[in-house]
Each structure stands twice: as C-alpha cells, then as structure tokens.
Amino acid sequence: MCSVGLRPVDLARRAGVSTQLVRNYEAAGILPSAPRSESGYRQYGPEHVQALLAYRALAPGFGAETATEIMRAVHDGHEALAYRLVDAAHAALHEQRLATDAASDALAALAAEYVDEQPVTGPSLLVGELAHRLGIRPSALRVWESAGLLSPTREPGTKYRRYGPEEVRDARIIHMLRQGRYYFEQIRPVLDGLRRTGSTEALRDAIAERRAAHDRQTEAMLYGAALLHELITAASQDASASTAPAP
Numbered sequence: 001m002c003s004v005g006l007r008p009v010d011l012a013r014r015a016g017v018s019t020q021l022v023r024n025y026e027a028a029g030i031l032p033s034a035p036r037s038e039s040g041y042r043q044y045g046p047e048h049v050q051a052l053l054a055y056r057a058l059a060p061g062f063g064a065e066t067a068t069e070i071m072r073a074v075h076d077g078h079e080a081l082a083y084r085l086v087d088a089a090h091a092a093l094h095e096q097r098l099a100t101d102a103a104s105d106a107l108a109a110l111a112a113e114y115v116d117e118q119p120v121t122g123p124s125l126l127v128g129e130l131a132h133r134l135g136i137r138p139s140a141l142r143v144w145e146s147a148g149l150l151s152p153t154r155e156p157g158t159k160y161r162r163y164g165p166e167e168v169r170d171a172r173i174i175h176m177l178r179q180g181r182y183y184f185e186q187i188r189p190v191l192d193g194l195r196r197t198g199s200t201e202a203l204r205d206a207i208a209e210r211r212a213a214h215d216r217q218t219e220a221m222l223y224g225a226a227l228l229h230e231l232i233t234a235a236s237q238d239a240s241a242s243t244a245p246a247p
Contacts, residue, residue: 006044015052029072030055050234054227061220062089079232086225097214103176104207110173111200122165130163134175147184149174180210
C-alpha cells in the first residue's frame with residue numbers, strides 16, 4: 001500500500017484513540033514508520049490504518065505485550081515469528097483451561113471438608129511452615145491476612161502467627177484459587193459461603209466465571225487473528241507487487 005497522507009488525527013479517528021496514542025504506537029513499532037511531508041508532518045496511509053486496527057483487535061485477547069511483539073514481527077517481515085507468538089498464546093490459554101479443570105476437582109474435594117461433621121484435624125503451623133507446605137512465600141500469607149482472608153492466632157509472648165487446621169485448609173483453597181488467577185474479591189465470598197453454611201455455590205460460580213473468561217479470551221483471540229491474517233496477506237501482496245518486473 002502507498003501512503004495517502006493521512007494525518008495522525010485522521011488515523012486516531014479511524015480507531016477511536018488519541019493522536020498521542022497513535023504516535024506512541026508508531027514509536028513502539030506497532031505501526032510501520034510513517035514518511036514525513038516536506039514540512040515534517042507524519043503522513044499515514046491505509047497500511048497504517050490496517051496495522052492500527054489489527055493491533056487494537058489483538059491486544060484484548062493476546063495482551064498488549066504479545067500483541068506488540070506480533071506487530072513488530074510482521075513489520076520486520078518475520079511472519080514465522082508472528083505465527084509462533086500466536087501459537088504460544090493459544091497454548092498458554094489451553095494450559096490455563098487445564099489448570100482450571102484440575103483446580104475445580106481439587107477444590108471440590110477440599111470444599112467437602114466444610115460439610116463433613118468430623119472436625120478438621122492436623123498440626124498448628126507457623127507462617128514459615130505453612131508457606132513451605134504450600135510452596136509460596138511467607139509474605140503471601142501476610143497479604144492474605146491483610147485482605148481478611150485468613151485469621152491466624154498469635155502465640156502468647158512471641159506473638160508468632162499460628163495457623164490451625166481450619167486456617168491451613170482455608171489457605172489451601174486460597175492458594176488454588178490464586179493459582180487460577182482469582183482476585184481477592186472473588187475468593188472472599190467463596191470462603192464466606194463455605195465457612196458459614198458449607199455452601200459451594202459461590203465456588204461453583206467462581207469456577208464458571210473463570211471458564212467463561214477463558215471463552216471470552218478465545219473469542220477475542222480469534223477476532224484479532226482474523227485481522228492479523230488480513231494484515232499479513234496485504235503485506236505479502238504489497239511485497240510481491242513491489243518486486244514484480246515491470247511490464
């Protein structure tokens with residue numbers, strides 16, 4: 001494609017973004033470099049509009065960082081790298097789906113302990129001991145406490161935190177949900193329901209929402225990939241036309 005002298009504001013209006021964001025995108029390599037007019041103004045063309053729209057479609061599904069890497073690869077003529085980045089993102093999402101499924105089964109088993117008539121038994125653990133058991137840093141447990149998710153007791157005199165069997169069980173659930181990228185706001189009603197009535201409704205809702213988020217991301221990735229395909233096809237056609245011998 002050849003440039004037709006679109007201004008930054010024209011390009012910004014096409015995508016519904018600010019002119020400064022257009023300049024930022026060009027500086028980041030998301031857009032191909034724009035030629036300058038004799039007076040020094042940027043002159044954008046259809047190829048810049050297409051690149052901008054492709055990036056804006058890619059970012060929601062692939063993330064801004066990966067979408068930027070994909071666009072740079074395309075502009076540098078490294079289509080194979082762009083394809084690899086797309087594949088890696090899809091593979092990562094698939095792994096997240098599998099992790100959600102595995103966590104769902106494990107959480108269901110843990111949740112059953114809340115409705116078991118037998119009291120929860122086990123040793124009382126110090127913060128370092130519990131962190132080691134979960135494979136996390138002690139600071140994570142303190143953050144969960146500050147968020148109101150855990151309430152360890154304190155040893156008389158030393159004031160060391162002590163996590164009883166029920167707190168250990170809760171920490172395991174929090175850890176699994178955090179691994180599934182659940183926010184504290186999503187975890188809190190899960191624990192509240194389990195602690196008060198043994199209800200797993202909030203847990204089921206949280207898992208269902210996570211799976212729905214995976215589906216939304218897949219949909220966004222498919223839409224972004226469609227515009228990426230159009231961009232790569234147009235770039236290939238332009239390259240072929242520029243190297244074709246004159247009639």
